Amino acid sequence: MKWETVIGLEVHTQLATKSKIFSGSSTAFGAAPNTQASAVDIALPGVLPVLNKGAVECAIKFGLAIGANLNRINVFDRKNYFYPDLPKGYQISQLAKPIVEGGALKIVVDGAEKTVNLTRAHMEEDAGKSLHEDFHGMTGIDLNRAGTPLLEIVSEPEMRSSAEAVAYARALHTLVTWIGICDGNMQEGSFRVDANVSVRPVGQKEFGTRREIKNLNSFKFLQQAIDYEVRWQIETLEDGGRIEQATVLFDPDTGETRMMRSKEDAHDYRYFPDPDLLPVKLDEPWIEAVRAALPELPAAMQARFQNDYGVSVYDAAVLTGSRALADYFEAAAQACGQGKLAANWVMGELSAALNKAELDIAQSPVSATQLGTLIARIQDGTLSGKLAKQVFEGLWEGAGEVDAIIEARGLKQMSDSGELEKIVDEVLAANPKSVEEFRAGKEKAFNALVGQVMKASRGKANPAQVNELLKSKLQ
Amino acid sequence: MRQALSPDDVKRIARLARIETSDAEAQATQAQLNTIFDLIATMQAVDTRGIAPMAHAQEVYQRLRDDAVTETDRHAAFQAIAPAVENGLYLVPKVIE
Numbered sequence: 001m002k003w004e005t006v007i008g009l010e011v012h013t014q015l016a017t018k019s020k021i022f023s024g025s026s027t028a029f030g031a032a033p034n035t036q037a038s039a040v041d042i043a044l045p046g047v048l049p050v051l052n053k054g055a056v057e058c059a060i061k062f063g064l065a066i067g068a069n070l071n072r073i074n075v076f077d078r079k080n081y082f083y084p085d086l087p088k089g090y091q092i093s094q095l096a097k098p099i100v101e102g103g104a105l106k107i108v109v110d111g112a113e114k115t116v117n118l119t120r121a122h123m124e125e126d127a128g129k130s131l132h133e134d135f136h137g138m139t140g141i142d143l144n145r146a147g148t149p150l151l152e153i154v155s156e157p158e159m160r161s162s163a164e165a166v167a168y169a170r171a172l173h174t175l176v177t178w179i180g181i182c183d184g185n186m187q188e189g190s191f192r193v194d195a196n197v198s199v200r201p202v203g204q205k206e207f208g209t210r211r212e213i214k215n216l217n218s219f220k221f222l223q224q225a226i227d228y229e230v231r232w233q234i235e236t237l238e239d240g241g242r243i244e245q246a247t248v249l250f251d252p253d254t255g256e257t258r259m260m261r262s263k264e265d266a267h268d269y270r271y272f273p274d275p276d277l278l279p280v281k282l283d284e285p286w287i288e289a290v291r292a293a294l295p296e297l298p299a300a301m302q303a304r305f306q307n308d309y310g311v312s313v314y315d316a317a318v319l320t321g322s323r324a325l326a327d328y329f330e331a332a333a334q335a336c337g338q339g340k341l342a343a344n345w346v347m348g349e350l351s352a353a354l355n356k357a358e359l360d361i362a363q364s365p366v367s368a369t370q371l372g373t374l375i376a377r378i379q380d381g382t383l384s385g386k387l388a389k390q391v392f393e394g395l396w397e398g399a400g401e402v403d404a405i406i407e408a409r410g411l412k413q414m415s416d417s418g419e420l421e422k423i424v425d426e427v428l429a430a431n432p433k434s435v436e437e438f439r440a441g442k443e444k445a446f447n448a449l450v451g452q453v454m455k456a457s458r459g460k461a462n463p464a465q466v467n468e469l470l471k472s473k474l475q
Numbered sequence: 476m477r478q479a480l481s482p483d484d485v486k487r488i489a490r491l492a493r494i495e496t497s498d499a500e501a502q503a504t505q506a507q508l509n510t511i512f513d514l515i516a517t518m519q520a521v522d523t524r525g526i527a528p529m530a531h532a533q534e535v536y537q538r539l540r541d542d543a544v545t546e547t548d549r550h551a552a553f554q555a556i557a558p559a560v561e562n563g564l565y566l567v568p569k570v571i572e
Contacts, residue, residue: 019544019545023546024543024545025544033562034563037553038549050538051538052539052540053539056539080491082493084565131564135566136566137569138559138568138569139567140565140566141564141566141567142564143565278536279530279537281536
């Protein structure tokens with residue numbers, strides 16, 4: 001039987017505010033335990049939450065960026081459960097009236113575009129951390145994270161493969177960091193993904209029973225966990241088994257998912273509107289001010305890059321992987337006036353060098369202007385592609401500016417045709433066998449001769465010119 | 476219209492709130508809760524067609540505070556009244572989900 005995978009994602013993004021969502025405690029990561037947990041965060045009796053304007057503004061930015069409906073009146077609810085990482089006995093969240101509803105995100109998979117619709121995004125508070133190492137048989141609780149503002153972003157179940165799920169998660173990660181509402185640090189838990197996964201026979205309309213994989217903190221784990229889960233579900237069904245609705249955890253060491261709780265153990269959260277918090281009202285001047293301050297968004301930039309610089313859909317998606325990368329590409333493209341060539345260099349030579357050195361684009365030793373100048377020297381015939389790579393190495397080592405490196409290292413492409421002609425004549429005289437073979441119809445022999453000329457010129461000959469000259473000499 | 480609460484309902488609600496109840500307490504509570512449900516039934520008899528539901532009893536909106544850190548580290552004072560503390564952590568009975 002042919003199976004179809006159905007995936008929906010819930011992503012918890014920590015909002016990049018200075019203080020917590022309902023208290024004036026710091027949200028900075030890595031402080032000593034409980035030093036950033038105030039009376040509100042540890043739920044002492046009699047305290048009241050006061051909503052952080054910065055957190056609401058982050059949610060507005062996100063809603064505008066995905067073209068969603070912003071609920072002008074939205075409401076906080078209590079989600080009740082007993083767990084010591086939230087000492088109130090409930091989490092403040094939004095259920096019936098979230099701040100953001102709808103919206104969509106464009107993803108690119110295998111060079112093709114697809115739109116993933118979003119269900120909603122709501123504000124809530126993060127929980128503290130439980131440390132289960134042995135404290136004399138007890139659990140240690142650190143409430144520094146309790147009350148950190150989260151935006152939980154829920155997609156429709158519209159993804160059909162792990163590759164699509166990863167592309168969506170990456171696009172979302174790019175967007176939230178792009179608009180500056182989340183630092184995107186996955187190791188520190190700033191961007192955590194839950195994946196709802198089910199399978200159904202191709203052609204069946206109803207969804208299969210889903211299992212939810214919790215708390216994936218890397219794109220690699222997201223892919224591995226979904227692939228394992230899909231295989232497991234298909235095998236279970238083909239062996240005549242049934243899928244029970246459940247929450248599962250992914251173990252990166254074994255690459256497997258295992259059950260955390262079944263539907264029978266599911267919580268009964270008994271949501272109700274939080275009487276400590278009044279409904280939140282978003283007025284138009286505020287929304288318009290936030291809209292006006294938004295940067296150009298990745299999707300708009302992708303379209304513009306395709307239009308203005310003639311790059312492909314795929315290239316445009318890669319180049320807008322982060323704001324820093326997009327800005328770099330655009331500066332380089334403008335410096336040389338060669339969009340396609342600039343894209344090739346940024347995604348090729350530069351990215352490879354950065355990867356190798358484990359550097360971020362912002363730390364690139366070669367500036368966008370330098371790369372643009374280098375490309376301009378290829379375009380005006382001063383450099384061949386091969387020579388340009390040597391100049392690039394010089395730039396990377398900090399040997400100075402493009403023209404100075406060309407001059408100092410004698411990397412200028414040979415432009416004197418008399419000089420080149422002399423080399424060609426010498427090569428022809430020294431390789432009578434290749435000449436003979438070429439005349440006998442062996443094309444390969446011609447390439448050997450081109451190679452010899454390039455070698456004799458120490459790479460400085462213009463390959464197109466060499467071709468032309470050799471052809472005319474051999475006729 | 477309304478279904479009276481059964482003793483099992485009462486036990487379940489108590490469990491959700493982590494309250495231990497004896498059978499006698501459950502019975503007494505059942506009677507009290509049913510009185511509250513009678514009150515709710517009376518309110519539900521009011522015709523509210525055409526009236527938008529409200530999330531709060533007053534038609535006022537949440538005041539917002541500016542995003543600024545205003546709290547200082549007071550964990551020593553808070554932990555002085557905690558039953559068990561170690562390395563700055565609050566210790567609680569083991570919880571493993």
